[in-house]
Amino acid sequence: MEWHELLADVEAQAESWAERDRQLVVADQTRLERRFIAASQHFAGSLHALISCTMRGGERREGHVEAVGANWILLTDPHSHNESIVALEQVLTVKGLTQRARTISASPIVASLDLMWVLQRISRERSHVRCDVLGGVGISGVIDEVGADYVVVSGDGQQLVMGTSIVSITRL
Incomplete structure (x- = not known):
């Protein structure tokens, strides 16, 4: 083998090793960056997509992603066109x-608006809703009061509902 061939072979091997190292570094950086992506950012990257969620109680919620907040999503049912606010803490799996992942909003204030803030706005409208809670219970009525960690729904009497038990709120 001529020396120039030998040197060309060594150079090709070195370039191959360098490329493999670059690929490993990129793969590691990608894995590290993913650690800082919240599930809500995947929902934000999927606006208008039709998704299916399995909830803690085993029930399913299906709809088009219309809006995303810090800990909630707005889904529109593809058949009935009913709108539901779904609590992300109750979602187990999503298809x-x-x-794509993207920020919820360019405004940190908008991005931080949580489920209780949304429920406060719904309460102001006096919309008739169905509040689905863990255990498969559905409570229909109007949200009269929103506290730090609860809502009061008036329908068939008044019921205090803990915020952590809310699966979804659907406009009726």
Whole structure:
């Protein structure tokens, strides 16, 4: 083997090793960056996508992602077109999300608006809703009061509902 061939072979091997190292570094950086992506950012990257969620109680929620907040999503049912606010803490698995992730909003204030803030706005409207809670219970009525960690729904009497038990709120 000529020396120039030997040197060309060594150079090709070195370039191959360097490329493999670059690929490993990129893969490691990608894995590290993913650690800082919240599930809500995947929902935000999937606006208008049709998704199916399995909830803590085993029930399913299906709909198009219309809006995303800090700990909630707004889904529109593809058949009835009913709108539901779904609490992300009650979601176990999701099908249909795209691989894109994006920030919820350019405004940190908007991005931090949580479920209780949304329920306060719904309460102001005096909308008739169905509040689905853990255990498969559905409570229909109007949200009269929103506290730090609870809502009061008036329908068939008044019921205090703990915020952590809310699965979804659907406009009726």
